Amino acid sequence: xxxxxYILKDEKILYNKNFGKALSLDDFxxxxxxxxxxxxxxxxxxxxIKYRVVFTVDDEHGxxxxxxxxxxxxxxxxxxxxxxxQKEFIETxxxxxxxxxxxxxxxxxPIMDSIHRNLKTKISLVGFSGVGKTTxxxxxxxxxxxxxxxxxxxxxxxxxxxxxxxxHLWDFAGQEQFxxxxxxxxxxxxxxxxxxxxxLENVEKSKFFxxxxxxxxxxxxxxxxxxxxxxxxxxxxxxxxxxxxxKTYSMIAIESQNRDKMIQIIADxxxxxxxxxxxxxxxxxxxxxxxxxxxxxxxxxxAQTAQxxxxxxxxxxxxxxxxxxxxxxxxxxxxxxxxxx
Numbered sequence: 001x002x003x004x005x006y007i008l009k010d011e012k013i014l015y016n017k018n019f020g021k022a023l024s025l026d027d028f029x030x031x032x033x034x035x036x037x038x039x040x041x042x043x044x045x046x047x048x049i050k051y052r053v054v055f056t057v058d059d060e061h062g063x064x065x066x067x068x069x070x071x072x073x074x075x076x077x078x079x080x081x082x083x084x085x086q087k088e089f090i091e092t093x094x095x096x097x098x099x100x101x102x103x104x105x106x107x108x109x110p111i112m113d114s115i116h117r118n119l120k121t122k123i124s125l126v127g128f129s130g131v132g133k134t135t136x137x138x139x140x141x142x143x144x145x146x147x148x149x150x151x152x153x154x155x156x157x158x159x160x161x162x163x164x165x166x167x168h169l170w171d172f173a174g175q176e177q178f179x180x181x182x183x184x185x186x187x188x189x190x191x192x193x194x195x196x197x198x199x200l201e202n203v204e205k206s207k208f209f210x211x212x213x214x215x216x217x218x219x220x221x222x223x224x225x226x227x228x229x230x231x232x233x234x235x236x237x238x239x240x241x242x243x244x245x246x247k248t249y250s251m252i253a254i255e256s257q258n259r260d261k262m263i264q265i266i267a268d269x270x271x272x273x274x275x276x277x278x279x280x281x282x283x284x285x286x287x288x289x290x291x292x293x294x295x296x297x298x299x300x301x302x303a304q305t306a307q308x309x310x311x312x313x314x315x316x317x318x319x320x321x322x323x324x325x326x327x328x329x330x331x332x333x334x335x336x337x338x339x340x341x
Contacts, residue, residue, distance in 0.1 A: 001121045001190045001270060002078070003051065004028075004068035005112055007089065009061070009097070015105045017112050019165060021271040022051055022068045047071060050219065056082050061090065061097045070190060072219035073119075081115045117166040123266065124170045124186055124217075126209045127195035131202060132227040135253040136195060137171045140262050162263055162272060163280070183216050191221040191270050194246070198226045198234035203243050210244060223269045224248040237322045249320040264319050286315040306335035 003022035007015040011032070023031070031048060046053040052073065055066045065086050069078055088111045093100060125133045141158050158169045172185050186192065194209045196202045206224070213222050226237040229250045241248035249265045252258060266272075267280050274284035293308035309332035316325035 001070050001073065002067055002116050002119050003070070003271075004066075005085070006064075006066040006068075007085075007108070008032075008064045008066070009100075014100060014102065015108050017109065018273045018275065019116055020273050023048070023053075028068075045075060052078075054078050054082060056086055058086055058090070063089070063097070065089070070219060072188070072217070073190070074188065077119065081119060085111060085115060113164055121165075121167045121190045121270070122170060122188055123160075123167050123191045123193065123270075124172065124189040124220075125193050125195055126172050126186065126212070128202060128205060131195045131197040132251075132253045133171050133195045136193075136225065136227065136251070136262065137169055139253045139256065139259050140169060140266070160263075160266075162267055163275075165272065167266070167270075183212070186212060186216045186220075189213075189217040189220040191223075191266070192217055193266075193269070194222065194224045194244075195227055196224060196240065197228045198231065198237075198240065200233075200235060203235060203240050206244060210246065221269045221271070222246060223265075225251050225253075225265070227251045227253050237320075238326060241323050247321075248323065250322050251320060261318070261320050268319065268321075282315050282318055286312060286319070289315070302335050302339055306332050306339070309335065 001020055003018070003020040005015065005017045005019075006013060006028070027048075031046065031053060034046065044055060046055075050071050052069050052071045052075070053066060054069060054075065055064055056079070057064050063086070065082055067078055067082050085108075089108065090097070092107055092111075093104075125136060127133050137158055140160050158171070160167050160169050170185060170189070192209075192213050194206055194213075196206045210222075213220060224240060224244055224246045226235070226240045226248050228234055229237070230252045235243075237248045237250045247269075251262065251265075253262075264280060264282055267274075268283055272280065274280040274287075289308050289312045293305050293312065296305040296308060309328045313325050313328035313332060316322075316328060
């Protein structure tokens with residue numbers, strides 16, 4: 001996934017756009033001198049933890065164009081789009097590059113939105129037949145939710161929009177006779193959602209997909225969707241997470257009102273920038289509250305920290321993150337009990 005874009009001239013940042021969480025400005029500044037060593041190379045890349053910094057240099061105009069992507073993203077495709085940005089930028093600003101009006105940099109936004117769309121961030125939904133993959137896909141895409149299970153044959157690709165960002169959603173056939181296709185389908189995934197129907201039997205079987213991801217998409221952002229939480233035999237998502245060892249979100253995909261919740265879950269897994277859509281407000285609030293709670297705790301303000309923990313737990317419940325909800329709910333109660341003792 002394309003996460004950040006920078007355009008610099010003489011070490012000055014002319015343009016910056018964030019599509020997802022990646023490098024802080026401090027980290028980028030520290031890395032800048034490193035990945036620009038040997039700057040004469042026309043196109044180069046630099047790996048940093050789970051990210052890849054890809055850049056191209058325009059010596060004629062003294063410009064450097066930078067993409068920060070996930071480390072598993074297609075490098076040749078990224079380089080091609082980086083050259084497209086370079087070409088569009090120079091054509092847009094022409095002879096005024098030495099005297100740029102930075103207020104005009106917003107003209108680059110539509111170009112970057114188009115590039116992000118063309119890079120095709122891939123989200124794969126995997127799981128055995130009947131767990132609700134197609135229903136989840138229809139929920140995300142806001143199309144009619146089926147009331148009767150119809151098996152998906154081989155696979156289906158849909159497009160989902162989160163704010164200004166476009167993602168490609170791959171719904172795999174869950175029948176085991178198509179298992180020979182799963183390896184190829186999952187390759188190149190930016191995110192993998194393992195869908196389970198929340199029964200003990202299916203949760204145990206879903207360990208197969210965890211191994212599949214580890215082997216064929218090791219850098220993908222991966223999580224579990226505990227679907228059909230409305231059924232009597234549904235395992236608690238905390239228990240599912242304990243069994244599978246992966247972040248697990250609760251879901252009832254047949255309820256259309258859960259679409260916003262599902263979009264927020266995808267954004268959380270992919271670490272999409274909260275600037276992308278108003279739907280992500282809850283994610284932004286949660287992250288901000290966690291930072292504020294940490295500051296309060298370090299300053300010894302127990303009462304205020306407890307209030308923050310209460311608010312965080314409510315937001316986690318809204319986002320379907322039951323484990324984090326339980327964690328902050330319990331923390332809030334412990335602090336409250338401490339204050340009353």
